[in-house]
Amino acid sequence: MADAIRVAILGASGYTGAELLRVLLRHPRVRIVALTADRKAGEGIDTVFPQFTGINLPKLVTIKEVDWSGVDAVFCALPHGTTQEVIAGLPQHLKIVDLSADFRLRDIAEYAKWYGHEHRAPKLQQEAVYGLTELYRKDVAAARLVANPGCYPTSAELPLIPLLQADQIDPDDIVIDAKSGVSGAGRALKEGSLYCEASEGTHAYGIASHRHGPEIEQMLSEAVGRPIVVNFTPHLMPMNRGMLSSIYVKTRPGVSADDLRATLLQRYANEPFIQVLPQGVAPQTRHVRGTNMTHIGVFADRVKGRAMLFSAIDNLMKGASGQAVQNFNVMYGLPETMGLEQIALFP
Known part of the structure; x- marks a missing residue:
């Protein structure tokens, strides 16, 4: 060539x-x-x-x-x-x-x-x-x-930043509950990555100390123009690849989950690697496996004034x-x- x-x-x-x-x-x-x-x-x-x-x-x-x-x-x-x-x-x-x-x-x-x-x-x-x-x-x-x-920051920042920039969610009330496949730990030999350690179970790790936390906070803080802190906890899942972030947010007064979804649809309308899923459809890691895609779902919480965002990526790809x-x-x-x-x- x-x-x-x-x-x-x-x-x-x-x-x-x-x-x-x-x-x-x-x-x-x-x-x-x-x-x-x-x-x-x-x-x-x-x-x-x-x-x-x-x-x-x-x-x-x-x-x-x-x-x-x-x-x-x-x-x-x-x-x-x-x-x-x-x-x-x-x-x-x-x-x-x-x-x-x-x-x-x-x-x-x-x-x-x-x-x-x-x-x-x-x-x-x-x-x-x-x-x-x-x-x-x-x-x-x-x-x-x-x-x-990083993989966790990508899965969290893509759904959150547009909503923070639109001032539709409270930046001081964000919980990110994220799960990753074992390949996220790399290929080096580690006890926690052995088959018997990682299969047939799941667990939280890096609790209140994971290095992706400050990266997420850096970019979300830029979106709102002041320092913010989020509650971020990663979990290891017994699968080779894939990542799902479940994100819990407090909406601004008068803002609904449908409004959040509309903002994301508008922001990512022309993005080839981001799909905001139809109402009521939750992302699944198996549907992005081996691709550079991000699937985002938005749901109203049963608690008034709160909403749930779900983001699925392949941790080795997107x-x-x-x-x-x-x-x-x-x-x-x-x-x-x-x-x-x-x-x-x-x-």
């Missing part, structure tokens, strides 16, 4: 790296020229992920071995805390989408508080654009470095790799849906 955009995936041996590869192999403007994975360097990607057997792809190498003169864009799927120094050392000609949390929090003091170490690239943090595509598209289009949002490719398309002025036209894998 003479007009191909040459792409490197850093951290290709993780779940989000594999998902990026799955999507980008179908992207008509992308040529994958480098795949990195330090511990697996020298191996073929098909030995790490056999689903890529028979596909001609570069061997895995270390980041130091990449010839950056032959790369146009980078997807960085490295662990939190390791990305800042890597990106700071990359050439300026590269456009970068970072899937870690390293550039999502604008306040570097807040980052240090939640991630346990000082921010290692504060100048780059000033340059980074928060990449919730539907709400920050213009910023993404002009960016060199995009901080791809919550990570799919949204990263969506941002990449915007950065290059390509059709936003390019490479992302998958229909849900159901059943």
Whole structure:
């Protein structure tokens, strides 16, 4: 392809790296020229992920071995805390989408508080654009470095921000009860991700301390123009992928659940990856599995003056790799849906 955009995936041996590869192999403007994975360097990607057997792809190498003169864009799927120094050392000609949390929090003091170490690239943090595509598209289009949002924040911010901006809900009374598949914990060996630990049950975790909490509050606070705090609790579900956020809100006087739904319908009417579902229809994770879609449902609570929002995404797609490719398309002025036209894998 003479007009191909040459792409490197850093951290290709993780779940989000594999998902990026799955999507980008179908992207008509992308040529994958480098795949990195330090511990697996020298191996073929098909030995790490056999689903890529028979596909001609570069061997895995270390980041130091990449010839950056032959790369146009980078997807960085490295662990939190390791990305800042890597990106700071990359050439300026590269456009970068970072899937870690390293550039999502604008306040570097807040980052240090939640991630346990000082921010290692504060100048780059000033340059980074928060990449919730539907709400920050213009910023993404002009960016060199995009901080791809977290999965829980994506599922919560998409339904909440338009309603906060319309002053239809009370910003000081928001409860986010969110559930994620086990792939959200990554591919590294962890006791809590073992089959016997995660199957046939569910549990809350990161209670009042999950790192996505401050990210959610940062973006919701921007929507209302003052600091707010939300009640956010994540839960681990015994499934591979998927995310459902159940969000409980207090409506402003005279505002009904139908009004909330009308605002979301109007805001997202022309968005290819957001569907506000018909009245009475609740989102299900199985209906977005393997896609970049967000399904949103709005219901009146039986308690007067309250409403319930439900948001379903695939945590590996709209919550990570799919949204990263969506941002990449915007950065290059390509059709936003390019490479992302998958229909849900159901059943």
